[in-house]
Amino acid sequence: MCTNYRPGSRDYIRGRFGLEADFDYPEEAYPAYPAPMLRLGEAGLECVPACFGLIPHWSTDTKIARSTYNARSETVAQKPSYRRPWRLGQRCLVPMRAFYEPSYASGRAVRWRIEALDGGEFCVAGIWDAWQPPAGAGPGPGGSVLSFSLLTINADAHPLMSQFHAPGDEKRSLVVLEPEAQERWLRADADAARALLQPLVVEHFQAQADPRVARAGKSPSPPVNTSASLWEEG
Numbered sequence: 001m002c003t004n005y006r007p008g009s010r011d012y013i014r015g016r017f018g019l020e021a022d023f024d025y026p027e028e029a030y031p032a033y034p035a036p037m038l039r040l041g042e043a044g045l046e047c048v049p050a051c052f053g054l055i056p057h058w059s060t061d062t063k064i065a066r067s068t069y070n071a072r073s074e075t076v077a078q079k080p081s082y083r084r085p086w087r088l089g090q091r092c093l094v095p096m097r098a099f100y101e102p103s104y105a106s107g108r109a110v111r112w113r114i115e116a117l118d119g120g121e122f123c124v125a126g127i128w129d130a131w132q133p134p135a136g137a138g139p140g141p142g143g144s145v146l147s148f149s150l151l152t153i154n155a156d157a158h159p160l161m162s163q164f165h166a167p168g169d170e171k172r173s174l175v176v177l178e179p180e181a182q183e184r185w186l187r188a189d190a191d192a193a194r195a196l197l198q199p200l201v202v203e204h205f206q207a208q209a210d211p212r213v214a215r216a217g218k219s220p221s222p223p224v225n226t227s228a229s230l231w232e233e234g
Contacts, residue, residue: 001070002150002174004028007035008095012121019047031069037148038093039128040186051147055131056081071127071149073197085129091186091193092148093123099174101164113210123182125151125175151175151197159202176200
C-alpha cells in the first residue's frame with residue numbers, strides 16, 4: 001500500500017497538460033497532505049489541490065483520510081468509502097515523480113523509491129470525491145474539500161512490485177497509466193476503466209533504497225482542515 005509519494009512537478013503538469021498548479025504542496029505527500037490532482041471539470045481538464053486520502057461525502061470529519069489513501073480495485077465498487085465516486089465516474093490522474101514502498105529484504109522495513117527509469121514523471125489512476133462539513137463541524141473557509149484515493153491491484157507475480165511489503169502480506173501496486181490511457185481513464189465507463197487497471201511496465205521503472213530521514217517533533221500527517229488551499233468555493 002502506497003502511503004508516501006513525490007507529487008508531480010509544476011513543470012511536468014504545465015508541459016504535459018498545459019495546466020498550472022498555482023498552489024502550495026509539499027515535496028513529499030503523506031495521507032492527509034495536499035497534492036495536485038487532475039480531473040474533468042465543467043470547463044475540461046483542471047489541476048486542483050486535493051487531500052491524499054479520500055474523504056467520503058458521508059464522513060463527519062476529515063480523519064478518515066488517514067486510512068483511505070489506497071482503494072483496492074477488486075472492491076472499489078462495493079466499499080462504502082469508494083462506491084459512490086466509482087459509480088459516478090469521478091476518476092482522476094495523480095501526477096508523480098516517484099512513490100515509496102517498504103522492502104523487508106534486510107529483515108526490517110526499509111523505504112525504497114520506485115521511479116521511471118528515464119527519470120520522467122508519470123500519472124497514477126485515482127478516484128476523487130468532494131466533502132462538505134456537517135453543520136457545526138468546526139471552522140473552515142467554506143465550500144467543500146476535494147480528496148482522492150490511489151487505485152491498487154494485486155502484484156504477487158510482478159517482477160518489480162512483488163519484492164515490497166511485509167513477508168506473508170499480499171503484494172500490491174499502484175496503477176501507472178501510460179500517456180495514451182490517461183484521458184481514456186478520465187472518460188471511461190466502469191467496465192472500460194477496469195480494463196485500464198494494468199500492472200506497471202517493469203521495463204520502464206527502477207527501484208532503490210531511499211530510507212526516510214527522521215525529523216524529530218514533526219508528524220508526517222497534519223490535519224486536513226488546517227490547509228486552506230484544499231477548500232473550494234461552494
